Amino acid sequence: MRIGVFDSGIGGLTVLHAIREAVPGHDLVYLGDTARIPYGTRSPLTVVRYSLCVASYLYQQKIDALVIACNTATTYALPALRAAGEQLGLPVFGVVEPGVDAALAVHRSQGIGVMATPGAISGQAYQSALKRRAPDAVVHAIPCPLLVPLVEEGWLDGDVPRLVAERYVGHLRGKVDTVILGCTHYPLLRRVIGEVLPGVNLVDSAQATADVVRRALGDLPGQGTRQYLVTDNVERFQAFGALCLGGVPEPVSWVDLPPAIAPFVLGEDGANPAPAVEPTA
Numbered sequence: 001m002r003i004g005v006f007d008s009g010i011g012g013l014t015v016l017h018a019i020r021e022a023v024p025g026h027d028l029v030y031l032g033d034t035a036r037i038p039y040g041t042r043s044p045l046t047v048v049r050y051s052l053c054v055a056s057y058l059y060q061q062k063i064d065a066l067v068i069a070c071n072t073a074t075t076y077a078l079p080a081l082r083a084a085g086e087q088l089g090l091p092v093f094g095v096v097e098p099g100v101d102a103a104l105a106v107h108r109s110q111g112i113g114v115m116a117t118p119g120a121i122s123g124q125a126y127q128s129a130l131k132r133r134a135p136d137a138v139v140h141a142i143p144c145p146l147l148v149p150l151v152e153e154g155w156l157d158g159d160v161p162r163l164v165a166e167r168y169v170g171h172l173r174g175k176v177d178t179v180i181l182g183c184t185h186y187p188l189l190r191r192v193i194g195e196v197l198p199g200v201n202l203v204d205s206a207q208a209t210a211d212v213v214r215r216a217l218g219d220l221p222g223q224g225t226r227q228y229l230v231t232d233n234v235e236r237f238q239a240f241g242a243l244c245l246g247g248v249p250e251p252v253s254w255v256d257l258p259p260a261i262a263p264f265v266l267g268e269d270g271a272n273p274a275p276a277v278e279p280t281a
Contacts, residue, residue, distance in 0.1 A: 012069030040117020099205030
């Protein structure tokens with residue numbers, strides 16, 4: 001099978017790496033929408049439109065399944081992407097529910113923190129999922145808008161990221177035993193966040209999402225191919241992608257995303273994708 005994986009930038013490579021380890025026999029194609037990063041500060045409708053456009057392009061690259069390796073896109077666009085996928089027989093996986101499952105597996109008795117982009121926090125996806133699964137848990141949801149640009153600039157250690165993390169979540173010391181890193185960029189700051197919150201379980205959804213994909217799709221013998229696509233700055237993507245993958249991602253191609261095709265086009269209600277085939281009279 002050919003699995004499409006997308007994120008607004010580079011952070012989703014953490015998810016791709018976990019999927020590559022879990023199902024090495026499948027072909028993987030990753031698309032980083034680096035020209036429009038970050039999604040986390042965009043309006044919900046814009047995130048949905050961007051996500052549908054990316055998914056439309058990947059579908060035209062003959063993918064057999066789609067993984068949304070972006071927490072903000074999962075928060076807002078998962079229903080629309082799954083509705084489109086259902087029309088095409090295309091399985092669509094998000095990262096929020098697997099991350100919640102992983103967090104509840106290690107959660108003890110204190111509160112649960114959620115660090116995410118402003119968009120993911122305001123969308124309430126993590127908070128709602130946690131309340132459904134663990135209604136008595138105290139959830140602290142913290143928007144952390146500066147962490148993505150820090151990661152994209154390669155500032156993964158030192159005083160600046162540590163002070164930013166302290167400002168965002170230092171007040172959670174003694175109040176939480178588990179924190180969900182609700183953005184695929186944040187695991188790259190795990191050491192810094194761990195210094196601010198010593199002894200706290202830091203959970204990212206990459207491995208949990210990969211496990212869901214493996215259970216749903218199975219694996220194949222042999223080694224699948226890898227392909228990387230970006231909408232801007234190939235050189236920067238390769239340089240930083242090496243930190244996520246343990247080697248330079250290759251081959252990488254620049255793409256200019258065309259308009260989405262049905263059923264990845266929003267309908268007149270602005271929420272549901274238009275049908276792939278217009279009904280006949």
